[in-house]
Amino acid sequence: MTRVLEVDNLRVSFPGANHSRFNPVDGVSFSLQRGETLALVGESGCGKSLTSLALLQLIPAPGRIDRGSVIRLGDTDVLSLRGEALRRIRGRRIGMIFQDPMTSLNPVFTVEAQITEGILAHFRISKAEARDRALRLLQEVGIPDPAERLKAYPHQLSGGMRQRVMIAIALSAEPEILVADEPTTALDVTVQAQILEVLDDLRSRRGMAVLLITHDLGIVAGRADRVAVMYAGQIVEEAPTSRLFSHPSHPYTQGLFASIPRIRGPLQRLNPIRGSVPAPAAWPTGCRFRPRCPKAFDRSETEPPLIPIGPDHRMRCWLAETPQPDSPR
Amino acid sequence: MTASLDILRGAWRNPRGRTGALILLIVALAALVGPVLLPDPLAQPDVLGAGRPPGLGHPFGTDQLSRDVLSRVVTGGRISLAVALLAVTLSVTLGATVGVVSGYWGGVIDAALMRLVDGALAIPRLFILLLVLAVWERVPVLALILLIGATGWFATSRLVRGEVLRLREEGYVRAAEALGARRRRIIFRHLLPNALGPLLVAATLGVGDVILLEAGLSFLGLGIQPPTPSWGGMILDSREVMISAPWTGIFPGLAIVITVLSANLFGDALRDAVDPRSA
Numbered sequence: 035m036t037r038v039l040e041v042d043n044l045r046v047s048f049p050g051a052n053h054s055r056f057n058p059v060d061g062v063s064f065s066l067q068r069g070e071t072l073a074l075v076g077e078s079g080c081g082k083s084l085t086s087l088a089l090l091q092l093i094p095a096p097g098r099i100d101r102g103s104v105i106r107l108g109d110t111d112v113l114s115l116r117g118e119a120l121r122r123i124r125g126r127r128i129g130m131i132f133q134d135p136m137t138s139l140n141p142v143f144t145v146e147a148q149i150t151e152g153i154l155a156h157f158r159i160s161k162a163e164a165r166d167r168a169l170r171l172l173q174e175v176g177i178p179d180p181a182e183r184l185k186a187y188p189h190q191l192s193g194g195m196r197q198r199v200m201i202a203i204a205l206s207a208e209p210e211i212l213v214a215d216e217p218t219t220a221l222d223v224t225v226q227a228q229i230l231e232v233l234d235d236l237r238s239r240r241g242m243a244v245l246l247i248t249h250d251l252g253i254v255a256g257r258a259d260r261v262a263v264m265y266a267g268q269i270v271e272e273a274p275t276s277r278l279f280s281h282p283s284h285p286y287t288q289g290l291f292a293s294i295p296r297i298r299g300p301l302q303r304l305n306p307i308r309g310s311v312p313a314p315a316a317w318p319t320g321c322r323f324r325p326r327c328p329k330a331f332d333r334s335e336t337e338p339p340l341i342p343i344g345p346d347h348r349m350r351c352w353l354a355e356t357p358q359p360d361s362p363r
Numbered sequence: 364m365t366a367s368l369d370i371l372r373g374a375w376r377n378p379r380g381r382t383g384a385l386i387l388l389i390v391a392l393a394a395l396v397g398p399v400l401l402p403d404p405l406a407q408p409d410v411l412g413a414g415r416p417p418g419l420g421h422p423f424g425t426d427q428l429s430r431d432v433l434s435r436v437v438t439g440g441r442i443s444l445a446v447a448l449l450a451v452t453l454s455v456t457l458g459a460t461v462g463v464v465s466g467y468w469g470g471v472i473d474a475a476l477m478r479l480v481d482g483a484l485a486i487p488r489l490f491i492l493l494l495v496l497a498v499w500e501r502v503p504v505l506a507l508i509l510l511i512g513a514t515g516w517f518a519t520s521r522l523v524r525g526e527v528l529r530l531r532e533e534g535y536v537r538a539a540e541a542l543g544a545r546r547r548r549i550i551f552r553h554l555l556p557n558a559l560g561p562l563l564v565a566a567t568l569g570v571g572d573v574i575l576l577e578a579g580l581s582f583l584g585l586g587i588q589p590p591t592p593s594w595g596g597m598i599l600d601s602r603e604v605m606i607s608a609p610w611t612g613i614f615p616g617l618a619i620v621i622t623v624l625s626a627n628l629f630g631d632a633l634r635d636a637v638d639p640r641s642a
Contacts, residue, residue, distance in 0.1 A: 090541055095469070124543030132541075138534030142556045148535075151552070152542045203542065 038210050038243050039066040039089070039128075042104040046084050048097045050315045057100070058314040059084050060267035066211060071237060071244040073254040073275070075290075076264035079311050082247045085264075086213045089245075090124050091115070107211075126156045129204035133216040135196035139188035145172075145199055146184040152206035171202040175232050194225035201232060205240075212236070215247045230257055251290060255279065260346070263287050266311060266322040269340065273347040284349040285329045321351065329353060370563070373636025380632020386625035390618075394444050397437035417610055424610040426600065432611055435592040436618050442593055443622070446508055447573040453512025455519060455566045459558075462523025463550055467531065477524070483517045489579070496585040507586060511573055519565050526558035533557075560634055567630030571623040578619050594619050 046059035059081040066072050074082045087093050089105060091112065105112040107127050115123065132138045140148060149168035150161065157164075165184070172180035175198040188196060197217060204212060214233060218226035234257055237244050246258055254261055254275065262272040263284065271284040282288045289307035309326040312318065318325055321334040333352040341354035374380040417424040423432035465476045491514050496502050530536055536553050544552075555562075574594075580586030581595030589596055594615040601612030 092537070092541055121543045121545065124541055126543060130538070130541040132534050132538055134534055136534075138538050140535040140539075140553055140557065142559075143552070151539065151544060151548070155543050155545070155548070200538070203538065207542065 036068045037065050038068050038108060040106040044085060044088055044103045045100040046088055046093055046097055047100050056315040058267050062269055064262055066243045066245060068243055069241045071246055071258045073246045073248060073258035073261045074264060075248060075251060075254060075261055077249055077311050080264040081267040082264050083215055086215050086247050089128055089213060091120060125152050125207040127209055128211045128213060129209035131200050131204045131214045131217050134220050135193055135200050138200055139196055141188055145186050149203050149206055152203055156207040171205055175202045193221050194228060197221060197229050211243045213245045218253060251294060266317050267314060268350060271349040277347055283343055284351050285327045286323045370633060370636050374632040377632040377635060379628045383625040383628030383632060386621060387629060390440060390622050391444060393437050394441035398441060401434035401437060402431045423614045426611045427604050432614055435597060436614050439592040439594045439597060439615060440618060442587055443574050443577055446577050447570045449508045450511040450515060450573050451566055451569040454515030455562060458516035458519025459523050459562060461520035463527055463554060466524040466527025480517045480520055488514050492580060493585060501588045502585060511576060515569060522561050522565055523558055526561055527554050530554050530557050564630050564634040567626050567633060571626040574619060574623055
């Protein structure tokens, strides 16, 4: 397996009150192998979208990526890039799909103009060749009658079609990594499944690595090889998907699973996690989940590191060092 | 630019837009070829025919110097339209440039430019123009165009800046950045075309404004200089014969109203058409 992306100790900061700065992303590390899908799961405000934007240095001002953060794309040190060099990896090495297909397409241009934009930004080829590639991309993402669709304006397409077009655009410069930030949140459940199918298909066909960012554990299950759960700017648990689903270990992860309604088994009340994610400027000291954690204990006062607890399985909780009965779901 | 064609087509489908466009076309055509077909607007063929009411030979009558009013209205229209088009082109270009720079770069540049615009907007446009134009004994037409253009972009720059600020956060602009699009491309493909709606509306309304402004200046003797005919100047001249020969003032006045109104009608239709989602 070749490692295509490595993120180490990524910290993103924004200015807060009284010239202080706070870190909505605070020490995130993960890596991505060729052909692999890694799911980054977490609630709104946990920093998962900022993490994905940081990969291409797209953090909106006045936010910035702090010193000491490392993002390595193959041999390229992304954070040392500026200007033209940075532009050249955007789209070319990492393609991005955004959450809302309704606003992510430019309303005044045709589908063709928007797909060829990425192609022409990175390859020296003629318009006719770019058009051919656009046509093939539309076929690849499963759009029926692609020649006709090339001439369409975004408002003439359904939400699912637009998201397919977005995927085609993200693929236009043949990136080795595809970052999908909540790619199905705005879509119907049936369309969701189709879009995820397309992504999975492309991953295996092109050997692309996929970083799937979502708040929905349900779409992670069959699609991701590994899952990293984020809470309050940090990864709190990371494991292969099947392992995470059979042995959710961090109290937060367990809380997430407990809040999903189950079809099988006796009928019981749902157990939502109490409270809500604290604001990034007001993260608690020690373990950040402590105020909401049913299992908080005296050691939670100090901040836990990521501790290995099984094969490729790590969590940010002191319980990892305290022997406890295995908790299969 | 298929988008621009679509916009024009859309405005044409709108009955009000079509009316405005047709009248503007007729006015422009008349201004273009009229002077060739009609009598010399400066000729004073017979002193006894002065102040003749509309009738055969002189559909709009003649003025107190026996010049053909129709011919003068048409020739005046040529000048008014030319001044308006050139001045508006200048102010829209200036406004769009400042607006994009301000909105896209932001920060100190934005603050400095916008405070400048705030200051400029605080001074009435007519006041600046009167002040500067009074320098000349006979105002050159080029100076008139440049000054009207240079004092007309403040509000446009604010408008474009606002649009750019809004569009900068749009998904497709962020997507284009994530795709590695060049800055130039983002400005010309994503920001400006999507800001075209308000810009077109501002431009067409601007044409109406400038025609009125130029007429006002000419009426005050600070615009187009006699004997060159202009709508404002003709109304100025007609004051003395307003009762005995009202047609000398009514026809240039009507020309102003009709042209400004049709420019505004067309501007509104463009605004409706510029957004494909509303089509």
